[in-house]
Amino acid sequence: MFSVFGYISVLLSLVVPLLWLLHYRRRPRRWLCHYAVVVAFVALVFAQLNSWIHVNRLQVDQSEAIAAAHARQAEARKMAEDERADDVAQIRFAEDGRSDFMDMAGLDEADRKYVESSEEAGTPGWKQQKQKRSAMPADDNSLESQLDTTEKAGGVESGELEQKDEKGVVLPEPVVMLANRLDALLLGLLRCFLLAGLVGVVLDYLQRINRVDEAYLPLPIPSSFVSSLSPLPVLCPMPPVSCRSKADDLAWLVRRGDTFVYLTSDPAAAAALPHQLPRLPRGRCPLDVLHVGTDDPLITDEFIFETVWYNRAAVVIESAERAETLLPTFYELLDQRRQTRARVRQTVHIVWDLDVPLADMLHDEFIRLVGICGMSLREMSSKG
Incomplete structure (x- = not known):
């Protein structure tokens, strides 16, 4: 089958x-x-x-249907011969066909057509050729038909041979x-x-995509759509065991389409971050990374908040003192945005990489405001 x-x-x-x-x-x-x-x-x-x-x-096996049709044809012929047996002479000649015994001259038009149609398959080939001999060869391409004409015999088409070879399996x-x-x-x-x-x-x-230990292949998908299927937890610790470095973890967030504020006191970790991180493969659609030190009066806390809120750039705070003053400013601005029911279009990650535990610097109201406005808090592990 x-x-x-x-x-x-x-x-x-x-x-x-x-x-x-x-x-x-x-x-x-x-x-x-x-x-x-x-x-x-x-x-x-x-x-x-x-x-x-x-x-x-x-292919369907039609041998039974063909045999049944031949049986019905033979039965009909026998009945016709039995009906005419007493009306014709019992003399048969060698060149007579089976229908000659029926004395077709005495049949009406309907019976004549029936007998002629039933006899077409049973008439010998030599007799058919004798009756239809002409200057053109017959369609059967037989040797006798070629002898009766001066036309050149045509060859066998290759398609006919292929058609015979492609005959399928015959089943009921x-x-x-x-x-x-x-x-x-x-x-x-x-x-x-x-x-x-x-x-x-x-x-x-x-x-x-919002599970740190299970996510793979970061893509810039709108955060609102992703969060409707898999809500992002407000407190989202980075995995303690990872094959990626701190810089690769932050680059992962950018390839998600998000931005971040990286708070660290490690100059080497801050220097490992380039001034641009690509959102797409092959360095396409880069996101600027601003490095902010302790004494940098041109970049205020409000400017940092607005920059990451509108996903204009990522920010690296290279000082623990600046990080401690940044959190109260963020709390005040988040409370103002909550009153207007504003949310970030793309998730903003506050990444904590300081010696002081993140839990000691936060309170419940600040965590609640971060979640309402669509941000997250991530604490880096001690890996390099």
Whole structure:
């Protein structure tokens, strides 16, 4: 019923739901849903090959129908011969056909046409050729027809040979119909699997994007849309174990489309950050990074707040004293924005990398305002 490609496709289609189940049972492993999409695509390719090279070439076995038609024709002839047996002479000649015994001269027009049509297949070829001999060869390309004409015999078309070679497998009609139904069902099921797998990958990505330990492939997606599927926690500690450095963690935030205020007292960590961080691959769409020291009167706390609020640039505070004065200013400005129900368009991350624990510098009202306005608080680990 199916070829080897079809049975391989059926086996692969059973693997897809298993991968989905393992993906949701073993949540931290994010690649199982991607493997399910790949397996569904490969299964669809095999199913399509099975449909093209096998199922579409299945042919219905018509031998029983042909035999039944011949039986009905023989029975009708026998009945006609029995009816005319007493009216004709019982003399047969070698050149007579089977219909000559019927004495067609005595038949009416309807019976004559019926007998002639039923005798076309039974008339010998030599007799047909004898009756239709002319200057042109017959259509059957036989040796006798070529001898009766002076025309040059044509060759056999290559397409006819290919058509004979491409003859498909002959099966009973119920089996062929079942094979076509199962083939259509398999193709439809695999297309649904592939579509559902792609949707599942997208939803899984959006659900992980705000989880520090599960996120991958940062993309500049609007924060309001992402937060509706996976809310970003206000207090979001950085993972203690990570293959990325502090600079790479901050660059990750920029590639998400977000901006940050990095508070640190480590000159080496501040110097590791370049003056621009790209939002897109290959350095495209860069975001400026402002480095602010202790004695920098031109850059005020209000200017820093407005810069990150409107996602104009990221800011690096290279002084613990400046960081301690910045938080009260942020609290006052956040309270003003709360009264007007304003929120940032893209998430602003306040990244804490000081010796003093972040919990000792915050209070509940400040944390609440940060969450209302769409910001987050991140505390860096002690890794380099």
